[in-house]
Amino acid sequence: MNQITSVLQMKKWSAIALLFGLASCLCAQDTTRTPVYELPPIRIEAERLPSDIRRLDPVSGTYIFGGKKNEVIDLTKKDAAITEKHGRQVFAKVPGLFVYDMDGTGNQVNIASRGLDPHRGWEFNIRKDGVMTNSDIYGYPASHYNIPLEAVERIELVRGTGSLQYGVQFGGMVNYITKAPDSLRKVAFESINTIGSYGLVSAYNAISGKVGKFRYSAWINKRQQDGYRDNSESQTNTECVTLYYDASPRLKFKLEWTHSNYLTQNPGPLTDSLFRVNSQMATRSRNYYSPDIHIPSFTLNWGITSSTALQWTTSWLTGERRSVLFDRPATIADTIVTATGQFNNRQVDIDRFDSRTSELRVLHTYRFRAHTNALAVGVQYVNNDLNRQQQGRGTTGSDYDLTRITPGWGRDIHYKTNNIAVFAENRWVVSNRLSINTGVRWEMGQSDFTGSISYYNDETLPNTIEHKFPLFGASFQYDLKSDINIYGGWSQAYRPVILKDIIPQSVFEVVDKNLKDAFGYNAEIGFRGKRKNLKWDITGFYVEYNNRLGTLAQTDTANNLIVFRTNIGNSNTMGLEGFVQADFDLSKKVVVSLFTSTSWMQAVYCDAQIRMGNANVDISGNTVESVPTWLSRNGMTVKYGRWCWSTLLSYTSSTYADALNAKEPSFTGAVGLVPEYAILDMNLSIRISHVVKVLINANNVLDKSYFTKRPQLYPGPGVWPSDGRTFSATVSIRL
Numbered sequence: 001m002n003q004i005t006s007v008l009q010m011k012k013w014s015a016i017a018l019l020f021g022l023a024s025c026l027c028a029q030d031t032t033r034t035p036v037y038e039l040p041p042i043r044i045e046a047e048r049l050p051s052d053i054r055r056l057d058p059v060s061g062t063y064i065f066g067g068k069k070n071e072v073i074d075l076t077k078k079d080a081a082i083t084e085k086h087g088r089q090v091f092a093k094v095p096g097l098f099v100y101d102m103d104g105t106g107n108q109v110n111i112a113s114r115g116l117d118p119h120r121g122w123e124f125n126i127r128k129d130g131v132m133t134n135s136d137i138y139g140y141p142a143s144h145y146n147i148p149l150e151a152v153e154r155i156e157l158v159r160g161t162g163s164l165q166y167g168v169q170f171g172g173m174v175n176y177i178t179k180a181p182d183s184l185r186k187v188a189f190e191s192i193n194t195i196g197s198y199g200l201v202s203a204y205n206a207i208s209g210k211v212g213k214f215r216y217s218a219w220i221n222k223r224q225q226d227g228y229r230d231n232s233e234s235q236t237n238t239e240c241v242t243l244y245y246d247a248s249p250r251l252k253f254k255l256e257w258t259h260s261n262y263l264t265q266n267p268g269p270l271t272d273s274l275f276r277v278n279s280q281m282a283t284r285s286r287n288y289y290s291p292d293i294h295i296p297s298f299t300l301n302w303g304i305t306s307s308t309a310l311q312w313t314t315s316w317l318t319g320e321r322r323s324v325l326f327d328r329p330a331t332i333a334d335t336i337v338t339a340t341g342q343f344n345n346r347q348v349d350i351d352r353f354d355s356r357t358s359e360l361r362v363l364h365t366y367r368f369r370a371h372t373n374a375l376a377v378g379v380q381y382v383n384n385d386l387n388r389q390q391q392g393r394g395t396t397g398s399d400y401d402l403t404r405i406t407p408g409w410g411r412d413i414h415y416k417t418n419n420i421a422v423f424a425e426n427r428w429v430v431s432n433r434l435s436i437n438t439g440v441r442w443e444m445g446q447s448d449f450t451g452s453i454s455y456y457n458d459e460t461l462p463n464t465i466e467h468k469f470p471l472f473g474a475s476f477q478y479d480l481k482s483d484i485n486i487y488g489g490w491s492q493a494y495r496p497v498i499l500k501d502i503i504p505q506s507v508f509e510v511v512d513k514n515l516k517d518a519f520g521y522n523a524e525i526g527f528r529g530k531r532k533n534l535k536w537d538i539t540g541f542y543v544e545y546n547n548r549l550g551t552l553a554q555t556d557t558a559n560n561l562i563v564f565r566t567n568i569g570n571s572n573t574m575g576l577e578g579f580v581q582a583d584f585d586l587s588k589k590v591v592v593s594l595f596t597s598t599s600w601m602q603a604v605y606c607d608a609q610i611r612m613g614n615a616n617v618d619i620s621g622n623t624v625e626s627v628p629t630w631l632s633r634n635g636m637t638v639k640y641g642r643w644c645w646s647t648l649l650s651y652t653s654s655t656y657a658d659a660l661n662a663k664e665p666s667f668t669g670a671v672g673l674v675p676e677y678a679i680l681d682m683n684l685s686i687r688i689s690h691v692v693k694v695l696i697n698a699n700n701v702l703d704k705s706y707f708t709k710r711p712q713l714y715p716g717p718g719v720w721p722s723d724g725r726t727f728s729a730t731v732s733i734r735l
Helices: 010-029 160-166 271-278
Strands: 002-006 041-044 070-074 097-099 111-113 123-127 152-159 172-179 188-196 201-212 214-225 234-246 253-264 287-305 308-325 347-368 369-393 410-431 434-453 465-480 485-497 510-511 518-531 534-556 561-585 590-606 608-611 615-618 630-640 643-652 679-686 692-699 726-734
Touching: 123 160, 123 615, 152 160, 152 214, 160 410, 160 465, 160 485, 160 518, 160 643, 234 561, 271 434, 434 485, 534 615
Parallel strands: 123 172, 510 561, 534 608
Antiparallel strands: 002 041, 070 152, 097 111, 152 172, 188 201, 188 726, 201 214, 214 234, 234 253, 253 287, 287 308, 308 347, 347 369, 369 410, 410 434, 434 465, 465 485, 485 518, 518 534, 534 561, 561 590, 590 630, 608 615, 630 643, 643 679, 679 692, 692 726
16 A cells, blocks of 8 residues: 655645635725635545455445445456456455356356355355346246356455345355446447457457436447367357436436346266366267346335435346256266167256346434434345246257257246245444444245146145245444454344255155255354555354255155155354455555465254165264365465566365265265365456556466366266366457
């Protein structure tokens, strides 16, 4: 930090005052002395190395964030491979965030925190400018909508103790805030273009501006690449058009439509032996995956008074998640059948989303006992219909083709949810240093499961899951100084029973008619702040996660063995998260920044059992799958004039793939230990002018062969290698 202190001289102001005095004399013939105004010194502070991470204000918009663990990642100040969406780089300074590198397409951000499941980020409430983008928060909470990070200004991340305000999910909220329109010109233009290894080509182009009371922005992103692995080509298209109308300084309207679709060729899982031979090989050449998502939305912001603000957001997510694949373990080759001279028929699956959300929020500030307090209240209504059509008999071809050669589906089911939630949270300012938040949220609704499955009795299929319970929470923040505080809180949370949890996989499975939503709480206490050249945020946390879903072995009334899908027990995760950054001025031209973002976690099952073969096994004390004990990202940035070089070393300790904690890999690679790995990334940015910036990325510099997870279901059980060494170069132009 380089502080520039400037005391304004009085000559300019004295001259103005003298002219004003002379004019007064001419008009009033007054001979009194000209008044002299003494101005206080003005201190201007600037960072020679702009910070790419900060914290949310205690009250922001219609939200209360005081006393909660949160991070704001400023992508406009971050040198990272944002086109590729490498989560370890984007979220490098967020301790405890586990990144699942499922593929290198950049179409998904697979993250989790505090011992939760990272698949497609479905343990987070994911939003774009406050609009929910989870495909179906109650049925399939993955966010298939793919936002290009070139369009994003910052990412706001709030951990689980904020759940009273945003609702479902233990993990917290991730809110992608896009770049605002240029309000100084009628037309402004931005272009960000990237080329890279394995045929990567990406083009992002945006226009924005202001005409009268209207502001607008529109952007389009197209990206394609051949992929690091064989048979892993992908093509991506994303668009967004936004129109703002500022009726008055206090009343603003926003109308938006955004769309994303991508087509990815799926190279299939590997066994451990195949992975060791060649991590780039593919076991499939005919598997494809393609989500196509539209999200129109409307937002109203109304400053009713200087102390009362209202926000109403309503949105509709509609689209499909489509796949065609030869769905077998890696040990079964996809070869031509001798008898027919053709490949096997592929399976066609389509999920159709119809998710409607409307949320009304009001924040009111008021004076009480000489302090300004804040009350946030609101109501959220969700109406979702997820239509899952699976096990269609597809063609024997090799291209992306959803054609079914026989009519009908093996599964044609609906999961319909109607839910309303009301919430209130108050920030009590006890003193100039201490504030306390108390809140409640009441969930009222249900999900209804209906439809038909070819191998199952339709009469026993329907199921109803009720979501009716209150959630409570409290948090505090004590300011030791203006920028140093102690914070902490406790907040209940829940995760609904989702569709995959209640679909019987065979005629021998029975689904519990009294399934319960996962329910528990987040608790945390932390110490954060900044002093001179040092920034830090150290947090201890505990997550109680009850009513986990799984299967048990049971017998029916006729003494036949069945597989019973039900709540199998509980788990808890405790840990420490630490972020420390130090910045140094080595000379007038050279600034160096060092940071570490490290976490320790212990996630274990308690009072839990799971089916193994025809028997049930107590897994109490076992480690929860996909939860690394250690996560550590450590980096250094050196800035010299317009040049900025950064390096990042990311370490993840080993994890288990299943609740039984099997260490030895299975024949298919679906279970077994996931080995530890360390990845080195480097970035170089050059600010050529205020218009042009160049960024060069070297990812996985040491060409480490690794994988981060052994999925049990989609995209296929086995080993899914992450990308090896890749390079990319980006040119940004702003006009």
